[in-house]
Amino acid sequence: MNFRKKSVKPDKKIIDEIKPVKNKFIFILVTGLSASAFTLLSAFILSRVINNVFLNNAGLSDVFSLLIIFLIFTAAKSLLVWLQNYFAVELTASIKVQLRNKILLKLEESGPENINSERTGEITNTLLKGVDKLDDYLGKFLPQLFLSALIPILILIFVFPIDLLTGIVFIVTAPIIPLFMFLIGSAAEKKNKKQWHTLSRMNAYFFDVLQGIVTLKLFNRTKDVLIKIEKISDVFRIKTLAVLKIAFISSLVLEVASTLSVAVIAVEIGLRLLYSDFPFVNALFILIIAPEFYLPMRMLGASYHAGMEGVAAFERVADLISDKTKSEITNSNLSYDYNSAANKSIEFRNIYYSYPGSEKEVLKDISFKAEQNTITAFVGESGAGKSTVMKLLLRFIEPKKGKILIGDYDLTSIDAKSWRNNISWLPQNPHLFSGTILDNIKIADSNADFDSVIEAAKNAQIHNFIMSLPKGYNTEIGENGAKLSGGERQRVALARAYLRNSPIIIADEPTSNLDLFVEHEIMNDMYKLFADKTVILIAHRLHTIEKADSIIVMRNGEIIDTGSHSELLKRKGYYKELIEAGNA
Structure with a gap:
């Protein structure tokens, strides 16, 4: 019969995660083995006490010293068990922190493009529940896997000098429990994986529904969604019950196998007491320690199913921290400070780009140069490639062909984090975190003092509004600034840019979702920020681009015209068509 050995073999990737805290794991094994040794010593003392009292008619004074030793051994065992459990909790906590940090660092390294290809709900489920599922595997199953081999060997070392026959019976009956466990467990592993994948998909769907609840209500689709949620939940219920069914059967079989094995030992001992000396x-x-011989294997079986849930969850964790989510960004160590550089121009030289998995070139032979302290605006219809240019500048992606030069340096040779320290980004939809207004502004500079934050807010024309709130800068704004209007959210983002005070500003249609009046006000404030800075601006309305020093017109991933606002209008080309259509 072929059952899957990998079901119980420790996962190499999980073992790799244990290596940084291997001392704790070793201590868990040592305390577990020592606790078993004290159990054997306690049993040895107890058997002598009972024998002396009932067969040799010894009094309390005769066995008092043995009873004291028995109590000391029992207390030592209890202390060791407590230490084992304590360090198991410490081990799992350390590894979970370690894994979550790795996932977050990997997601940061892989960049927005890779993250956007994943379902947010699944990532969240893996980061929280997935990592938590490793508790039983790391704290119970894995140590027990080692102890279930070590403790029976320790007991045999005690038993063989006393009774060779019983030692042989132990060896013969020992494989019964692991055999049943593996046979049942191989089926459970498949069902555990299916259950975990269903849970991940269900969480991802719930997350999507919560994010789109307004749209669902507007289109009166909530009833359809509820029906789908009911179906998904029912599938998860069925798969969970299938796992539990195997777990209950497994527990029953293991208990019966353990009880029968102890019974064999008891019968063998009883017969020899009756018919021999x-x-x-x-x-x-031997009768006292017989259950202890099978206990480690029973405990291994009890933690097996919970451990396999952890293994199923870890597969997704391993995917997130593996090279499958590797960023296309080249690692480089060159630190860069734009302010101290002699040549501060930004130049695209014959850039081509196509997104992973697609052969379509979204940028074709793009070449332009943005000089220091100038405003370079990009215009064009949706899909022209403007946002891709921004992503390249932010080093979220890298060109397939061509070079991006920052002064005398190839952008790919500059450390991505070091490069971004020179940039303030004003996106179309700035993300505000659940927390206070103060926290959200200080994301730009966590070391900024309160006076600097106030100055930035005043420059962004939002200080008076903040002070009108009951808690001022300590006002909670909800998830993604839910308690603020679109204009107020954009002004918080503008305050971030003022606080960061970077020499380069990249603005990707920062006012496209605002009404004309609010947009006009915010753009005036933005142009104050743009003073003495190198600005790359994507725009779609006339008054946001007419002040630009250079306007680059894009169409179908290509640059088709370049010039100032007045120069482009005189040419009566595609730019003029965009302006007249109000779709620049």
Whole structure:
């Protein structure tokens, strides 16, 4: 019969995660093994006490010293068990923190493009529940896997000098429990994986529904969604019950196998007491420790199913921290400070780009140069490639062909984090975190003092509004600034840019979702920010681009015209068509 060995073999990737905290894992094994040793010593003492009292008519004074030793051994065992459990909790906590940090660092390294290809709900489920599922595997199953081999060997070392026959019976009956566990467990592993994948998809769908609840209500689709949620939940219920069914059957089989094995030992000992001169004290000692011989394997079986849930969850964790989510960004160590550089121009030289998995070139032979302290605006219809240019500048992606030069340096040779320290980004939809207004502004500079934050807010024309709130800068704004209007959210983003005070500003249609009046006000404030800075601006309305020093007109991933606002209008080309259509 072929059952899957990998079901119980420790996952190499999980073992790799244990290596940084291997001392704790070793201590768990040592305390577990030592606790078992004290159990054996306690049983040895107890069998002598009972033998002396009941067969040799010894009094309390005769066995008092043995009872004291028994109590000391029992207390030592209890302390060791407590230490084992304590360090198991410490081990799992350390590894979970370690894994979550790795996932977050990998997501940061892989960039927005890779993250956007994943379902947010699945990532969240993996980061929280997925990592938590490793508790039982790391804290119980994995140590027990080692102890279930070590403790029976320790018991055999005690038993063989006392009674060779019982030792042989132990060896013969020992494989019964692992055999049943593996046979049942191989089926459970598949069902655990299916259950985990269903849970991940269900969480991802719930997350999508919560994000789109307004749209669903507007289109009166909530009833359809509820029906789908009911179906998904029912599938998860069925798969969970299938796992539990195997777990209950497994527990029953393991208990029966353990009980029968102990019964065999008891019958063998009883018969020898009746028909031979086998010493009662040795027989009693063996009967006391017989359940302890099978206990580690029973505990391994009890933690097996929970451990396999952890393995199923870890597969997704391993995917997130593996090279499958590797960023296309080249690692580089060159630190860069734009302010201290002699040549501060930004130049695209014959840039081509196509997104992963697609052969379509979204940028074709793009070449332009943005000089220091100038405003370079990009215009064009949706899909022209403007946002791709921004992503290249932010080093979220890298060109397939061509070079991006920052002064005398190739952008790919500059450390991505170091490069971004020179940039303030004003996106179309700035993300505000659940927390206070103060926290959200200070994301731009966590070390900024309160006076600097106030100055930035005043420059962004939002200070008076903030002070009108009951808690001022300590006002909670909800998830993604839910308690603020679109204009107020954009002004918080503008305050971030003022606080960061970077020499380069990249603005990707920062006012496209605002009404004309609010947009006009915010753009005036933005142009104050743009003073003495190198600005790359994507725009779609006339008054946001007419002040630009250079306007680059894009169409179908290509640059088709370049010039100032007045120069482009005189040419009566595609730019003029966009302006007249109000779709620049």
